[in-house]
Amino acid sequence: MAAFSEFRPLSDSALMVEYIKSTPALSSKLGDQFDDLDIKEVGDGNLNFVYIVVGSSGSLVIKQAIPYIRCIGESWPMTKERAYFETRALREHGHLCPDHVPEVYHFDRTMCLIGMRYLEPPHIILRKGLIAGLVYPLLAEHMSEYMAHTLFHTSLLYHTTTDHKSAVAEFCGNVELCRLTEQVVFSDPYKVSQYNRWTTPYLDGDAKAVREDNTLKLEVAELKSMFCERAQALIHGDLHTGSVMVTQVSTQVIDPEFAFYGPMGFDVGAYLGNLILSFFSQEGHANEENDRKDCKEWILRTIGETWNLFEMKFVALWNKHKEGYGEAYLPAIYNNSELLQLVQRKFMTDLFHDTLGFGSAKMIRRIVGVAHVEDFESIQDASRRADCERKALNFAKMLMKERRKFQSIEDVVLAIRDVQ
Template sequence: MSAVDGFRPLNETSLVEYIKATPSLSSILGDSDNFQIKEVGDGNLNFVYIVVSPSGSVVIKQALPYIRCIGESWPMTKERAYFEAVTLKEHGRLCPAHVPEVYHFDRLMSLIGMRYLKPPHIILRKGLIAGVEYPLHSEHMAEYMSRTLFYTSLLYTTTTEHKKRVAEFCGNVELCRLTEQVVFSDPYKVSEYNRWTSPHLDRDAEAVRDDNDLKLEVAQMKSKFCERAQALIHGDLHTGSVMVTQDSTQVIDPEFAFYGPMGFDIGAYLGNLILAFFAQDGHANEENDRKAYKRWILKTLGDTWNLFHQKFIALWDENKDGPGEAYLPQIYNNPDVQKLVQTKYIQDLFHDSLGFGSAKMIRRIVGVAHVEDFESITDASKRADCERKALNFGKMLMKKRRNFASIDEVITAIQEVDS
């Protein structure tokens, strides 16, 4: 790869030189040559280095112009780092408690320097597989989602500001196209990238491709994803994009960010929690039947949505005389109509979230990218049983999402499938 455009992929050696030449990083890490560098990119797309020195620590994330887990055969713009950096900063401004600070961004190098989320921070998905409870987590996620989504929507911003930001994030089109392909298209057709637990789920995968009613609903969710610029969404908010400890929740990796439907973020998160739930039976053993943990996941599912709802409406009420141009005070500031429009808004958002959530579930079972929740179940037939339950639940939820009036009804439906 040439450096003609100012870009060079770094490695553990060249990274040291880069840091020394970069004041915003060297000021944190100090003068010493004594850097410990570890590449930890367990994600699918990028390279991530933890750099620790006697005086401080940083995480360096660099995007290369292809998809890491597939290789140079699947090119992908490294400009995604720009949208990730802008979004980390913007979401960080709106919700500093739950987004790591950005120390440095180098657009030519597609390189972000950010706060190192130290141990015991781990990726939430790994905590869910290990069966660890996080008592504050639903409160934190609800806080993150309500603040980032509310403040970047027309409930808080002006049309002028909104259209300016929408236009800018149209530039992240390659990442949007990737989502379109792997979430909304490939699972519903024969694709070289698709895989599933075979032969166990061969007929299930085929049934997904042959399900006209399902494809009708997926088309609607895809249109919403492509056309509806509702808020600056994270775009990839699964449980692998969240790092946690008992009292901290940090959202990373918003490289898929753009102005899209809020339900895509909420649904990604809720859908991945439901996947974690259905994987639990595969992790149960004599020591731990996972029954209590399954109850905790369902409680977290319910609490996250309900707290989100509550916080989102509280932000709306607080800001009803604010700059947002969607619901002008002179029209909507009487308690009856305010209640009416809020109820309708949340109901639509709930159904969107269930639709996107189920699309995210389905694609993780019969599409290209799977989740460790299931992948770590080594017994294929046990894994297939878990996956089939999740898949069938996802299909039902996609088709019947509008019949659900509350998250409690969703939880009841999960329990029925599970019993």
């Protein structure tokens, strides 16, 4: 494969075909038929190039990282090694939760290229489904399954200290992506930054208020420290609704290039926070055809069910493996059911509060930071959009500051309703 002995973008179709032909793990997925290949670049994400390759006898997706951030350009360099960590995480999480992670067929470190299962139509990005007002009855079940399995099994509740520390060490290598999160989630929204933007002029005062809110800055500092220091589990690292592809019966989590050992609450919070953003955006999409009431109710129910199912499944895994290799809570110490319940309740309460904290940070940054969400962006009328965004922003600010007072996800849902 001398032609690909050093990195080159596969933007040219002929080159792509050549690459696939020379890679048995890929060509076999196409039944070695290359005559009528349809190759389409579909990367609507912020960072990478994604090619769908469909032939008469099979299909696959090629994702390739480039040495900068796609949506910004070469002025913001970013290691293409991220493809390695994405692959590691896809494989690890895929092993733990095969039903909800696409299979990796092939990885090429030199080319920063992943070959994986094509999530064929009707799979669409969850965010787009939510914007269209669609509902997904199995979503809470599936996403709680994914989060419970991936987070539990990569934590010290399941790992030995030895395995944990060596995995932590390896994912320390994904530091550039961690730094990017630190900047765009925990820093930029709270200061003047060239990359920040918001629905101006409507939210000028709101953005300024964020930058001048001492209490908020105190809270976000604590969350940032936890993000930087706490190696609790192998987290996805970018688990918003744009990293989930869905049909009515299937839920698939893609794009874990930000994966590293970090706090569990960052994943759960990112996901729930993006559902809450979707909720607040619905008002902006309501029209005479569809008032979005059912959809909004479904989102609130899904938020509640996702956390409650997650908690239930996580604790069930804990109970199932309580005599296993995990070194966090030794059975000889946590040796009676009253005590075990006590530590589990404390663990889940702390994780719940972390989730609310990180979730609110992720909401705030999507309204006054660099990367916005299509849920709001697709609301054409700027004033109407700003109204939705302001409600979400105010809710997120309150949630970050008051998160420790919330006892249950039902309390959170009630508070969301209160905003209306």
